[in-house]
Amino acid sequence: MTDQRAAFATDSLWPAPTAGGPVDATVTVPGSKSVTNRALVLAALASEPGWLRRPLRSRDTLLMAEALRAMGVEIEERITSGTGATPAAGASAAHTAGESWRVIPALPHGPATVDVGNAGTVMRFLPPVAALADGTVRFDGDPRSYERPLHGVIDALRTLGARIEDEGRGALPLTVHGTGSLAGGTVEVDASSSSQFVSALLLSAPRFNQGVQVRHTGRTLPSLPHIRMTVDMLRLAGAQVDAPEDGGEANVWRVTPGALLGRDVTIEPDLSNAQPFLAAALVTGGRVTIPDWPEHTTQPGDALREIFSAMGGSWTLDERGLTFTGSGRVHGIDIDLGEVGELTPGIAAVAALADGPSVLRGVGHLRLHETDRLAALVKEINGLGGDVTETEDGLRISPRPLHGGVFHTYDDHRLATAAAVLGLSVEGVEVENVATTGKTLPDFPGLWHGMLGSPAGAGAGESV
Numbered sequence: 001m002t003d004q005r006a007a008f009a010t011d012s013l014w015p016a017p018t019a020g021g022p023v024d025a026t027v028t029v030p031g032s033k034s035v036t037n038r039a040l041v042l043a044a045l046a047s048e049p050g051w052l053r054r055p056l057r058s059r060d061t062l063l064m065a066e067a068l069r070a071m072g073v074e075i076e077e078r079i080t081s082g083t084g085a086t087p088a089a090g091a092s093a094a095h096t097a098g099e100s101w102r103v104i105p106a107l108p109h110g111p112a113t114v115d116v117g118n119a120g121t122v123m124r125f126l127p128p129v130a131a132l133a134d135g136t137v138r139f140d141g142d143p144r145s146y147e148r149p150l151h152g153v154i155d156a157l158r159t160l161g162a163r164i165e166d167e168g169r170g171a172l173p174l175t176v177h178g179t180g181s182l183a184g185g186t187v188e189v190d191a192s193s194s195s196q197f198v199s200a201l202l203l204s205a206p207r208f209n210q211g212v213q214v215r216h217t218g219r220t221l222p223s224l225p226h227i228r229m230t231v232d233m234l235r236l237a238g239a240q241v242d243a244p245e246d247g248g249e250a251n252v253w254r255v256t257p258g259a260l261l262g263r264d265v266t267i268e269p270d271l272s273n274a275q276p277f278l279a280a281a282l283v284t285g286g287r288v289t290i291p292d293w294p295e296h297t298t299q300p301g302d303a304l305r306e307i308f309s310a311m312g313g314s315w316t317l318d319e320r321g322l323t324f325t326g327s328g329r330v331h332g333i334d335i336d337l338g339e340v341g342e343l344t345p346g347i348a349a350v351a352a353l354a355d356g357p358s359v360l361r362g363v364g365h366l367r368l369h370e371t372d373r374l375a376a377l378v379k380e381i382n383g384l385g386g387d388v389t390e391t392e393d394g395l396r397i398s399p400r401p402l403h404g405g406v407f408h409t410y411d412d413h414r415l416a417t418a419a420a421v422l423g424l425s426v427e428g429v430e431v432e433n434v435a436t437t438g439k440t441l442p443d444f445p446g447l448w449h450g451m452l453g454s455p456a457g458a459g460a461g462e463s464v
């Protein structure tokens, strides 16, 4: 619906390259979407300017930056040499070289219009910011954004004192009528459809008059590492947070009101976007190194070390980064992916090439992601000759010899990267709208061809 969306060619077919043999490459993966968008929100709400080093520049993060700018926050993009900047704790000068964003916070204000695209982080993290704004903020997005769950955030904000018009939809589009402050207080939310409900309320809570106490009341809670990421980043910005993992009450988070510090944050590489490259090492029996893999992280992609090892590879972590090595064999896996749901499409692709069956559990909420990921994976892998069935909360995958064909991606970046993994071993896979990878991973086709040492093919389309 916007200029950014127009940059995405949707009708092109990208011939996914096959791997001529075992891959052997080092792939520098751009910054984490989840860390970049949290860092932007926290910097925008801080009481002093801050820096983001090596932020991700992708559709989701540019939408977040644009939305904050629309509410009065200044975000300047700068190229730094690595010498003029103050590195974040533990970051080397090399780490800080490249692009940086200087964020100069302001009291958020309306009138403003926010395009959320199809970014869960934007559609969920920003209504609480808008509730703190002085003025009216209108939220709209891609057609799919109307279908993604938002009721948890809307209802909770109303309980905490906000006025929101959504014409009874409990979803986008909506208008938040901010008054310049929000009471805050105690709220219950069923976050079983998205952990981002909890993260959204916690991120802005230091600025609520009474802070917040959030109690999750649902039966399940997906993507816990992403909530831990929120808690860690809030603490790094000076907030006081009580969380269940510190011995607090189960399913209850508390944030004390107080000023947020302007920090200098170096964004980690996106470990979930490292997935297709690690998968390439696994399925070709090759080796891929991802530089700057953090020793400690809350990113769910860190679990790939163990998951892909259980599927047949092995890893080492040293000063070069994470090196993942395939053994030439790929095994099936029976695993609950509830904590790391965004890894499911890539694991499903590897599982379809394995030497035995797999069961992926705990990911029913993926039906409400960028697309219905369970239905899409069944349809598209089976369209190449596979045998994937949907269960109540996941997928059952029985590997079969696959053949070429068009793999549709439904505007879902992770469907596109999963298709590329299949294409390494299966001749003639054509990925429809590979440019949709630009939601979180700029120039995926370029990185992929670079890994394979092959010239970039036609039909790659534009990406951010």
Ligand SMILES: O=C(O)C1=C[C@@H](OP(=O)(O)O)[C@@H](O)[C@H](O)C1
Pocket (backbone or CB within 6 Å): 033, 034, 035, 120, 121, 193, 194, 195, 196, 199, 222, 223, 226, 227, 341, 342, 365
């Ligand atoms: O907070 C975040 O940055 C995210 C949380 C998860 O969302 P859900 O809990 O909705 O799965 C994850 O899937 C998404 O890619 C990013």
Ligand SMILES: C=C(OP(=O)(O)O)C(=O)O
Pocket (backbone or CB within 6 Å): 118, 119, 120, 121, 342, 369, 370, 414, 440
């Ligand atoms: C679910 C995802 O994204 P979003 O932040 O839009 O929820 C994802 O990146 O896999």
